[in-house]
Amino acid sequence: MTTSLHADAVRALDSWTVADAGQEQLRLDxxxxxAANPDGLWRACLPAHITASAVVxxxxxGRVLLTLHPKVGLWLQMGGHCEPGDATLAAAALxxxxxxxxxxxxxxxxxxGGPVPVKLDRHQVRCAGKDRPENTHLDVQYVALAPAGAxxxxxxxxxxxxxxGYDRLPELTDTSVRELVDLARGLVG
Known part of the structure; x- marks a missing residue:
């Protein structure tokens, strides 16, 4: 499964067309x-690894669901590390x-015909623990649609x-989440 998830991540990123120069540079990075890390999707790959998330x-x-992350202390989209049972990067985000x-x-x-990333975000975290050095999450972000009234x-x-509400995001939200919500809102109307 490791090889197929890696191949899927390469395919998803390789086939994704990006209009923004900053996002294009992240996609290439x-x-x-x-290419350099066969284990590049796993938490154990340091100093960086791919993660998957979805804004619900x-x-x-006209609303978005956010989680108050216990380690970061900010309202964020749902997401995290890939796991061996994930068949695709999109499946990990879902x-x-x-x-x-x-x-x-x-x-x-x-x-x-298939799920596509909508945004990439590279950020520093301490996913290995407070006493461990920061590492980099290379987050691949999707939009998840909730059933009406969920x-x-x-x-x-x-x-x-x-x-x-789209226009009433909490103060403890970073620029990246605000950009992701705006992008999702524009994609679904």
């Missing part, structure tokens, strides 16, 4: 990372979104979980 939106209600939101029936936004169920991976 991610592909270079995967309810387009019918698994994380489903686990952390408690919402069954989430569907990733698709284009051309109710979230908080998991033990979150301090809090709440729906927010």
């Amino acid at each position: 991610y592909l270079d990372h995967l 939106i309810d387009p019918a209600a 698994r994380e979104a489903t686990e952390e939101s408690g919402i069954p029936g989430l569907e990733l936004l698709t284009e051309g 109710e979230a169920l908080i998991s033990d991976e979150s301090l809090d979980l709440r729906w927010f």
Whole structure:
């Protein structure tokens, strides 16, 4: 499964067309990372590894679900590390979104017949623990569509979980999340 997930990540990034020069440079950097690291999707790959996330939106209600991350202290989209059972990068993002939101029936936004990334974000974290050096998450971000009126169920991976109107994001949200929400909103109307 490791080889097929790696191949899928390369395929997903290689076939993704990006209009923004900054996103294009990240896409190329991610592909270079995967070319140099056969284990580049796993938490054990240091100093950087690919992660997968999805911003969960309810387009019918014009709202986005965010989690208050216990380690970071910010409201973020759902996401995390790839696992050996993930068949694809998109499946990893959907698994994380489903686990952390408690919402069954989430569907990733698709284009051309399959799920596609919508944004890349490279950021420093301490996923190995407070006493360990920071490493880099090379996050591949998707949009997950929630069924209309979906109710979230908080998991033990979150301090809090709440729906927010697109224009009413909490103060403790970083620029990357705000950009992701704006992008998702533009894609689904």
